[in-house]
Amino acid sequence: MSEFHPTAEAEAASIISDHAARGAALAVVGGNTRSGFGNAVAAEAVLSSRGLAGIVAYNPGEMVMTARAGTPVAEIEAALAEGGQMMTFEPMDHRALMATEGEPTIGGVFAANVSGPRRFVSGAARDSLLGVRFVNGRGEIVKAGGRVMKNVTGLDLAKLMAGSHGTLGLLTEVTFRVPPRPKTEETIVVTGLNDAEAARAMAAAMALPLEVSGAAHLPLTVGWSFLDGKLPRGEATVLRIEGLAGSVSVRAKKLAAAMSRLGSVTHLAEDDSRRLWREIRDVKPYCDGTMRPIWRVSVAPGTGHQLVAALRLEAGVDAYYDWQGGLVWMRMESEPEGDVLRRYIHALGGGHATLLRATPAHRATTPAFQLQPEAVALLSARVKEKFDPAGIFNPGKMA
Template sequence: MIDTTARMLKPTTPEEVQSLVAEAGAAARHIEVVGGGTKRGIGQLDPVDLVLSTQRLDRIVDYAPEELVLTAQPGVRMADLEKLVAARGQMLAFEPPRWTRLVGSRGEPTLGGVLAANLSGPRRIRAGAARDHFLGFEAVSGRGEIFKAGGKVVKNVTGYDLMKLMAGSWGTLAILTEVTIKVLPAPRAETTLLLFGLPDVRASEAMAIAMNGPWEVSAAAHLPAFAARARPLKAEMPTTALRLEGFEASVAARVDGLLGALKGYGRIDALDGEHSRDFWVQIREVEAFAGDPRPLWRLSLPPAAGWRGPHGLPGDALYDWAGGLAWLLTEEPAAKVRAVAKALGGHALCLRGAPAFGPRDGALGALQDRVKAAFDPLGVLNPGRLEGAA
């Protein structure tokens, strides 16, 4: 729950962040850590005494396009960052989503928030998650200590890979004050193949063929009838989409090969260039489900079994990551949704309508508690955010 009465502070230097955290720990106070504030509604917080925003830590520290490396403070807005790298023909290959309309939030997503939540878009199946592009950082722990990890080159990790730990920790372990990420050349061309009318199981087969072949598919999604009919796509039947990117001649050759492999799956159309890019923005932002009042779930599942999750729960689904990510609108109890995902070898996150995180129990829960105690023994940062509920 967002505390609207807590005082908000906006430090401008890492030293100010360190001082604020140290003072909070000494006074037994609790801090909510935010970037642009667009994901504040995800996860329930215990009461806090103040809100610390990284919005004014918004400087590009170093950008070396020829080295494919960028260092920035966490408050840099994603829109500004993507514009900067696009001007040099580069991109953030993990295709980070915004989700502002999806979760009904205001503000501008920031780089620190994206990394803290480990947010990744459709290209994750090809390029990896946000954590795979996270090379190094400087941060302030819940102990009020400044520490560093990683570096400013791609091959830099010895010992513990703390970037993987910070990505997805939702600000519960430390406050990032500087981050280094990998950027990649943007593709010169892209084509999206659209298959129509396939039921979920058949679409899963088609996506598996595409992903397991030599065509270097960079995104694969399936929209069942409800999602396909919704704005802004407004298709008349279920739609399965496969994206290929790269140099024009390479894309054309791979499209021809994939068309041959999928000839038994019915009619196939193609989207090129800007039309393809617009389509995948809609998938990345889950536009089909924005504004729907039902609880919204994000199920991470083994791709081959992805369709089984929503099929065990009444509701409406949209599949990304070749079936490995199932978005689900359902009124089913949270415990049942989490149980279905767990039985399939996955897990569930609720973006609205139910507690975001599940209960922390067993060996994994004990490990999480030990990690939290190591970085934030007094529970200063984002208290209760990952505690979860049944």
């Protein structure tokens, strides 16, 4: 399969125009660190944004950055660290989980709407996106949004590109918010709660006026794998506090006092806290070098543990919880069990299950994305037709 690495928008537009004229499918990628995600459909060539790299504009005082889509995430993070700022949505690094190589790119982050532990209080990657430039399926260069929130129509179009997985166009440039990075953080660890008790504890913590920015539950089967086994033995319910040092200290003490009524409480200082949440973000327990199916399941926070309990009656499953229980990372022992999983999700009030990792054979028989209601599916098809009338972009990644 041939690969294209354009270094200019016009070059990318020419490549896309040629393939559209011939009806030849293109696999649109950034750093290709999520290789294998989706349901495989043959493409004639790979079109990568990696050649479209570099930070275009960044003034920390404006709290906005513009970068070309192929810019490595590491370069973005280094510049933001120097400016005392961050990507508030904490994008995960998929390489260890998916057993891939390459460099994650900022365009890939937004194209997949990659969002980590802070998402449930600060929003997804999509919510930080202010503007984009992209090439649509006709080979036309499109600009939407900008560095300030004025053009509502353009802003909506920018957000439409986030999470489209390259099915609507090739992102060439993104503009996004970069708020100040917290000066420090601390994590409260509550030990000994089962899944249901942990769900209630996380809800109680979020109801307190303490600005908890991370809430996850790590059952006994996975807790040992974090921080090289430094967490207290047993189930761990972890709650993060961020901000100025004095404020963090006061709020962490109040949170610990409230949680001590529910279980044994310990504290993680800044370095261990940062490392723990990176490992939660990057799904460390399941970076096991296997191809056992991995599901990323989004449900109401109070139903995540019910879903896992129900599945254990019919399938071999291991799981842990982020987003106050609303995000369930799930590893199946052998088969994906997609029909069973989605049946229980529907019975518990709905949600989304995305098959992130699986063997090619399992991908051939299990839809990777949650099936859309008929009305939404019709609308999505119309949007796809407008952006990519020849249907050449990422045919296996229709969300």
